[in-house]
Amino acid sequence: MPERVNYWGIPHEWGPPELYVYTIMFLAGFIMLFRFYKQASLWWKVGRPEPRWDKLHIRFWKFIQYAIVQTKVLNERYPGVMHVTIAWAYFIFFLGTALATIHDHFFEFLFGNALFAYKFVLDIFTVVFLVGAGMAIYRRYAQKPKRLTLDPGFTRSLVMVTVIVIGGLLTESFRLAVDQPAWAWSSPAGWIVAQLWIAIGASDTSLINWHLGIWTFHLLTVAGTIITLPVGTLLHGLTGPLNMFFAKLDRPTGELAPIPLTAAGDQVFASKLSDLTWKQLLDGDACTECGRCQDACPAYAAGTPLNPKELILSIRDALRADAAAVIGGNGDTPDSPTLVGDKIKEEVLWSCTTCGACVDVCPVLIEHVDTIVDMRRYLVMEGAIDAELQGALANLGRYGNSFGKSDRMRARWAKGVDPKIKDAGREPVDYLWFVGDYASYSPTLTEITQQTADVFQKADLDFGILYKGENHAGNDVRRVGEEGLFEMLVEKNLKALSRSDFKTIVTTDPHSYNALKHEYASNGNGEWHVLHYSQLLDQLIASGQIKFSKKLGYKVTYHDPCYLGRYNGIYDAPRRVIEATGCEIVEMPRNRDKGLCCGAGGGRIWMEEGEVTERPSESRIHEAVALNGVDIFVVACPKDITMYADAVKTTGQEENIVVKDLIELVHEAM
Amino acid sequence: MTHILVTAKLVPDLVEELEIAESGTALDMTWLRLIINEFDDHAIEQAIILKERSGCEVTVIAPDQEGMDDVLFTAAAKGADRIIKLVGDFEEGVNNHALARTLAASTKEIGPDLILTGVQGNDDFDGSVGPYLAEYLGMTYVGYVAGVTLEGDKAIVHKEYPGGLIAELEVTLPAVLGIQAAEQPPRYVAVSKVRQMMKEASIDEVDVLDLDPSGGLEISSMYLPEAAERAEMLDGDEEEIAARLVEIFKEIGVV
Incomplete structure (x- = not known):
């Protein structure tokens, strides 16, 4: 009966092999943990406390989903397969080693069929690993994607993990070449390599000597890899899973945290390392430098100074460079190293559209946008904002809208609407229509806003608006970092809303939708049911309240607004509405959660543009016109009308594509 | 330490x-929304710049008008050390003669070294505040100033003339300067900073019993521009x- 042979061919003259193998491995493990602790302790020594220990069952599930199964890693095919083959192989090798230890010392079970299965699985994963390593070599030296960090540190790691596996395979092959047991087929990879030694006619003595040499080398490379793990690029194997485990669970992605307070109750604005939480510092150490965020970032693609990957790595590098000074200087001396304005430039922070694409694609769940907004909050407190943004914020503070127009003019668009739209502040309505700034004030949108009213009226919807009681919802004010102004706007809107009698809020603006849905509830006064108009239209069509008299028959494409799609997962309702009007949707390559930002979010629409190579909105229009036969670009966000109408002009595509709001299709088909 | 006084007012x-x-002689106040006079905002900014540069003490003084508290707290949030409100019958609007007399009376008590005020306002029917204030205080006045540097008991000011000419003048303090533009646009103050000031800072109130508008204009009629x-x-x-x-000038009798 086949049985597992321990320390085959290892001379016992030096004492029992267990003794020095375990001594070396325990020492390596100890050094590794010590070094890791040294690095990890910086997170809480430098960073501020933040509770992330709640809902442990969900945290464990996240760990399994993202660290073990690696679903996010697998979202991209080539790098996904490349990474999981390497990672899963190592999980199996680790498990195999653990099982062998159990077999040796606690419970013997590796014989007969169990041993065959054990050997077979480990051998297969050796091959699986080699496939992954081959893909990694090809990616790093042939494909060389721009987003990848081609640093020698990564090469060292790849060499180390490959040498370990090849060492194991060779060790096995020498043993099999000497023993040539009847069950050698259960280690197919090892057996194939063994054929080579048999073929060249190596003597048993040579094979046993080679075996000893390679076995020792294998042992030492494993120990060396473990020892260097916390100081090399393999660190992500520890920090990545930790980052997933401690990912935020207390709020949806669409809700930002309020300004944090110190124990003494002072507000913290993030300008230095010590203003960040331990989790934000962990984000830096968890970054694998895969560059997916860089690929997904509209600001990076537009040629702005922002690269989300570099931003997160700046935090990591700052921690490594300045942690000692921060800890030594208690962190708060005037000359303690700064982060914002120094290692992270202001224009980098202002370039972000808060579209959330980086957060969405990050395989280790780094929370870029929250950190960017934290740092913007500091800049706002310092008054370090550009003139255009300053003007917009001053207008928002004074008039409740960014246009700098009188609040009495907010419902001017409704003047021509007949019958007159109810004032939800005066009479009860089923639906309170929160119109939003752009739909209310932008002259180019007046007709669309009026059409929305017309559709609601034709559908016999009992609705009203707040007239001058409505203020900007504050979504992007908050994302600019002007938290005080955001709170003021929320107070004003809550006052108007609390005086109104309604069942549901409906808005055409995804930004208002996001704020009203996620960021007003936490500001007291209960929760409302909030609908985006695409959802309401979808319901009205399903219930038969909206009936269409014709099929439009257009071939269109649909642009997912960030705050509707990625932030709130509403992808299907607008598409169903478009299809109900008899249009055919041709998807752009970047659709749904991969939808490209128009470039206006996060307050970017109020800021000076700065230098760009190609605006995100222009890139989007190019993407749309490349589709076969599509001549309508459908949007479901008032700002998108402005952004894309401009982009169509600047790209000179007026002849090829026209931008339409969802409501225009519905209105036309009714 | 140089003490700078800034006067501010709200305008439509x-x-x-x-x-x-x-009445046909004034704007309807019920529909009026008031905003800080843009030039006064620049005067405040210039004072704060001087404070940051030369360590001055800055006091802002303003008549009690609807919304003035916010303006004063904003000035405090920017760095003003003291904020003073003149409490009296300002709600219906006063002319600049009356305002300047009131400001002059308070200024004598405060005793500043330098007075900054906006060079003009959109409701200046009877001339701007600065020159009157200088006259009532017996001080030098320089208007259309865009840039001030302090050197001991002197101020080096940049005065703007039409056609892009700029003069550099040396003014012995105390003096009144009419600010055309601060050296940088008025800064943004985060709302939370202003709100914080509302909790921490207090507005000193000075009662104004008499307002003397004599010397100002009597408005006989006010009307919206007619399209013609x-x-x-x-x-x-x-x-x-x-x-x-030349022909036309002769026809209408101006030459």
């Missing part, structure tokens, strides 16, 4: 449509146009 916000009151086609475009080359202009 032109985002609202202006309406004439029933009175413009005549002159065609031709320079010589022809000049000749025709």
Whole structure:
């Protein structure tokens, strides 16, 4: 009966092999943990406390989903397969080693069929690993994607993990070449390599000597890899899973945290390392430098100074460079190293559209946008904002809208609407229509806003608006970092809303939708049911309240607004509405959660543009016109009308594509 | 330490449509929204810049008008050390003679080394505040100033003239300067900072019993501009146009 042979061919003259193998491995493990602790302790020594220990069952599930199964890693095919083959192989090798230890010392079970299965699985994963390593070599030296960090540190790691596996395979092959047991087929990879030694006619003595040499080398490379793990690029194997485990669970992605307070109750604005939480510092150490965020970032693609990957790595590098000074200087001396304005430039922070694409694609769940907004909050407190943004914020503070127009003019668009739209502040309505700034004030949108009213009226919807009681919802004010102004706007809107009698809020603006849905509830006064108009239209069509008299028959494409799609997962309702009007949707390559930002979010629409190579909105229009036969670009966000109408002009595509709001299709088909 | 006093006032916000009151001699205050006089905002900014640069003490003084508290707290949030509100019958609006007399009385008590005020305001019917204030205080006045540097008991000021000319003048303090523009645009103050100031800072109130508008204009009638086609475009080359202009001037009797 086949049985597992321990320390085959290892001379016992030096004492029992267990003794020095375990001594070396325990020492390596100890050094590794010590070094890791040294690095990890910086997170809480430098960073501020933040509770992330709640809902442990969900945290464990996240760990399994993202660290073990690696679903996010697998979202991209080539790098996904490349990474999981390497990672899963190592999980199996680790498990195999653990099982062998159990077999040796606690419970013997590796014989007969169990041993065959054990050997077979480990051998297969050796091959699986080699496939992954081959893909990694090809990616790093042939494909060389721009987003990848081609640093020698990564090469060292790849060499180390490959040498370990090849060492194991060779060790096995020498043993099999000497023993040539009847069950050698259960280690197919090892057996194939063994054929080579048999073929060249190596003597048993040579094979046993080679075996000893390679076995020792294998042992030492494993120990060396473990020892260097916390100081090399393999660190992500520890920090990545930790980052997933401690990912935020207390709020949806669409809700930002309020300004944090110190124990003494002072507000913290993030300008230095010590203003960040331990989790934000962990984000830096968890970054694998895969560059997916860089690929997904509209600001990076537009040629702005922002690269989300570099931003997160700046935090990591700052921690490594300045942690000692921060800890030594208690962190708060005037000359303690700064982060914002120094290692992270202001224009980098202002370039972000808060579209959330980086957060969405990050395989280790780094929370870029929250950190960017934290740092913007500091800049706002310092008054370090550009003139255009300053003007917009001053207008928002004074008039409740960014246009700098009188609040009495907010419902001017409704003047021509007949019958007159109810004032939800005066009479009860089923639906309170929160119109939003752009739909209310932008002259180019007046007709669309009026059409929305017309559709609601034709559908016999009992609705009203707040007239001058409505203020900007504050979504992007908050994302600019002007938290005080955001709170003021929320107070004003809550006052108007609390005086109104309604069942549901409906808005055409995804930004208002996001704020009203996620960021007003936490500001007291209960929760409302909030609908985006695409959802309401979808319901009205399903219930038969909206009936269409014709099929439009257009071939269109649909642009997912960030705050509707990625932030709130509403992808299907607008598409169903478009299809109900008899249009055919041709998807752009970047659709749904991969939808490209128009470039206006996060307050970017109020800021000076700065230098760009190609605006995100222009890139989007190019993407749309490349589709076969599509001549309508459908949007479901008032700002998108402005952004894309401009982009169509600047790209000179007026002849090829026209931008339409969802409501225009519905209105036309009714 | 140089003590700078800034005077500020609120003026009609032109985002609202202006309406004439029933009396026909003033704006209808019920529909009026007030905003800080843009030039006074620059005067405050210039004072804060001087404070940051030379360590001055800054006091802002302003009449009690609707919304003035916010303006004063904003000034405090920017760095003003003391904020003073003149409490009296300002709600219906006062002319600049009355305002300047009141400011002069308070200024004598405060005893500043330098007074900054906006060079003009959109409701200046009877001239701007600065020159009157200087006159009542017996101080030097320089208007249209865009840039101030302090050197001991002197101020080096940049005065703007039409046609892009800038003069550098040395003014012995105390003096009144009419600010055209601060060296940088007025800064943004985060709302939470202003709110914080509302909790921490307090506005000193000075009671004003009499307002003396004498010397100002008597408004007999106020009306919105009437649309009319009175413009005549002159065609031709320079010589022809000049000749025709002289003709017209003679016709209407101005030359």
